[in-house]
Amino acid sequence: MGFDVIVIGAGPNGLAAAARLAGAGRKVVVLERADAPGGLAAPNEFHPGYTAPGLLHDEALVPRAVVDKLGLTGHGLTFRPAPATYIAEADGPGLLLASDTAAAVEAIGARSRKDAQSYRDLRAWFDRLTPLFAAVLTEQPPLITPRSPGDFWQIARRGLSLLRISRKDLVELARVAPMCVADFLNERFETPLLVEALAAPAVASTWNGPWSAGTVTHLLLRECAGGETLSGGPPALIAALLAACKSAGAELRTGAEVARLRLDRGKVAGVTLASGETLDAPVVLSSADPKRTMLQLLPPGTLSLRGEEEFLRLRSRGSAAKVHLALSGPLEMKGAGGKLHEAIRIGGGHVDDLERAFDAIKYRRFSERPHLEIRVPTVAEPGLAPPGHHVVSILVSFAPAKLEGGWTPEARESLGDAVLRVLEQHAPGVRDRLVAREILTPADLETRYALSGGQLHHGEVALDQLLMMRPVASTPRYATAVPGLYLGGAGCHPGGGVRPTAGLLAAEAILGA
């Protein structure tokens, strides 16, 4: 079978790439190893009748510009305001951090007027930086050594967008970007509960604790990315992308695992499936992670030693686990006064507790008191569980891919127990409502979703693995050293999460080539 482009992986990036390429008239096939499309964003019926809407909770990263470019609104995708996050507290009412700044400031003000003012200032600073970050996050990464007039124009334009930001804000950006998020937040806030909660998204599923350098950049990349979320969560994005692919004429094949890329005289010629079937195309766009694509799918010996070294060096250590709970009733947080929340965060109450949770993975253990980022999708979408029942999706920080002694079934259950112990302290009685639980260790994530190292972002988010260094410094712009092979997954700029941008940019790199 011959195609113009073979796209590997039907996650947000693969589907976005396919929709864009097919829309430009290319004959495209998307090959998905799983039996259903979606990748990390696919709905996951982890227990009969209970569905978790994908693995990740960060659909707020999806840029409107990308949605517009792919015409996804026309395929039914709608945004909604992000839900408030309830920050649980061991012996107290907790703190409700609304996505609306005024409401959040009011809630914080009840504890500390200083923090309320700091939060207002911080959000305002984020808002002023957002145009710059929005541009960075929706364009090809700038080059360290610009070559073409377009490269220079991009830098010039970026320079102009910098000019629109005040000198004071820029100096502050330069000062804080390499800082650790704990120092950054401690400069501003005096409420430990708030510092920990604000720091946590910057380190979730990275190999960093809040005291690790550079984590402020992670914070900025999230906080300056948008803010609205998607109605229907990640599966809604997949549904819209599938509709876009269909109307553009891209073919989708599920249960079609790519075993090897095929080359002819050094150039991409197609793929061989695990079934042995071969497909031909002069261009392959892989949204699988860069290590997997370049070190496993590519025939050994294809890259130069130096090229290979870059991908060997790429750090891709999973650091988070996922736990899905099926509950026969709501998740009632004891401090929340009977109110149900869609987004909940449970930490130890101090940023050092988050750091302690991170400490564990440095020594190949999982945290016995993990930090929990919780979504209860059934609050907004009751249909994901039987009537009255609920689904709880928990991103657990931290658990290492390489656990001392390995991820035995006992180790997996003991991680699940640790998560439930933490949850139970804040939601007593949750165990009595437990219908089923699914525990996905980084090792499980690696096998189920073909993620190198079980790394949810296809490569760690770290200062040296961002922008023009993502996935590797020698080929940051989706094309690789192998003619015809493009990378277009979360391992590329602008990175992971439920975000189809890299796929779109890779497709445009192919169309521009």
Place this chain on the structure above:
Amino acid sequence: MPIPSPFHERTQALCSSYRWKDWSGYCAVCSFDVSHEREYFAFRQSAGLLDVSPLYKYEVTGPDAAALLARMMVRDVSQLKVGRVAYTCWCDDGGKVIDDGTVARLASDHFRVTAADPTLHWLQAAGRGFDVTVEDSSTRLAALALQGPTSRAILRAAVTGADLDALKFFGVTRATVGTVPVWISRTGYTGDLGYEVWCERGDALALWDALIEAGRPHGIEPAGLDALDVTRIEAGFILLGVDYFSAKKVVLASRKSTPLELGFGWMVDLERGRFIGRDAIAAEKERGSVWQLVGLEVSWEELEALYESFNLPPSLPATARRDALPVYNDEGLQVGQATSHTWSPLLKKYLAIASVHRGYEAKGTKLQIEHTVEYERRKVTATVAPPPFYDPERKRKP
């Protein structure tokens, strides 16, 4: 502190000169006698027996062994037939030579690589993703080079289980010497008819004794590295660390060499697909090389006249020399350097291996080589002559 080789018990008993050198960490004999002359003439007129155990040796085995070596080596050794050996070099990504050596295909999925420098890491790096096992067999295996016109007669007498007359130039076969199982390859570093015999370390002394015994009627002589050095220059073989330097070890990029510059262009097939250094070599081919390895024959008449002007008879070093000498064009500009040079007792010529700038490599080009007499640096004419200087027909004859 060098260690004894597997043959040390025999060689040290014979080494009346006490002249040893460190070869890859082993004690290696420079010459058994005070002069290497007898050993040299054994190589050229009967047979010399040289301990080459210090060579680095690697066994590359497994289904992807050929694919790994095809990637690593400049030459497409995956095309080698079982029982054949190839001389090749290998490069880094930049197309700069790291080392040279032989690759023997002992079985369809078993290759033996020899190298001048440790190469395990490089084999492992090049083998990532391949289904192969790489064993460093350097200490497990002992090896002897039996080189010279009577070497075949000696082996014929010593060997069972192999047809020596059927073993072609660059062939390799299994055999037995006395009771010792060996591999015999028709390879060597002297440029004459010759063989290399490989055995397990524990069998080394038995192998030595059997070959010496069988060689007695054929003028066999234990030989050292001084004699080898003269023969290898006559044969035009370059030496790592002398005539060129490993790309992994040099400080200056300008010190690195490419296969084309070293005269290994015949090994390169740019059309066969990717191998390490391919793109850089292709670009060099397009652009032209900077250096070219050549042979030089130094004018005897001018040497004689030079010494005459000092009232001295001509006197040249008795052994091959590795002190590099500048080479000039006829305008007196330095255009290269002679890296190995020796008096050839057989050819009665003063020979050199040199690297010269492009444009000076044509056969017959007259250059000037520095020569020092009585502390005075002078120049004598040296004519470009493509190596090998010595190439007897019997070397490759069936």
